[in-house]
Amino acid sequence: MGGMGYEVYRSSSANGxxxxxxxxxxxxxxxxxxxxLATGTNYYYKIRAYRLVNGKRVYGSFSSIVSGKPTLAQVTSVKANSQGYDKILVKWSKLNGASGSSVSFNNKEWSLRQSNNDSEWQHGKLYK
Structure with missing residues (x-):
């Protein structure tokens, strides 16, 4: 009796x-x-088993196709501290793999978006 194993196949589209x-x-x-893998990209997988018979692989049928998408984890350790009568300092922990930060405020209907790895925001400016 020969060995047995599996082969994992991937595609960027279900029918690709x-x-x-x-x-x-x-x-x-x-x-x-x-x-x-690229964050936010869908990947599709199928697997098949094989058995070695006389030194050659004999394959079973492919599994059903499954998909997954790598995503960033939730930002943690978010804190807001008063910095005076008209300011609040918002801080959070750096998240590995993140390429930017976003701070949104609903009370004034505006948001600040930055493409960097800064981890605190105060009074309209980003600080490291």
């Missing part, structure tokens, strides 16, 4: 061309973490 991204040679390994 799938490429082999991982061969799993241990039949008891039942998961795979795909890394270095």
């Amino acid at each position: 061309s799938y490429k082999l991204v991982q061969t799993i040679t241990n039949s008891s390994t039942l998961s795979f973490t795909n890394t270095s």
Whole structure:
């Protein structure tokens, strides 16, 4: 009796061309973490099992197609502190993988958006 394993295939669209991204040679390994993907992009996967028979792979049918999208985690440690009678300092923890920050205020119907990794906002200016 030969060995058994799995092949994991990925595509950028459900009906697109799938490429082999991982061969799993241990039949008891039942998961795979795909890394270095683009945040916010959908990825589609299908898997098939194989068994080695006389040194050649004999394949089973492909699984159903599943999809996933890498997303950023929720910002944590958000704090707001009074900085006087007319100011509030808002601070938060840096989030790995984030390329910008956004601070929105509803009471004045305006928002400030920046493309950097600053982690606090005060009185209309961003500070590191």
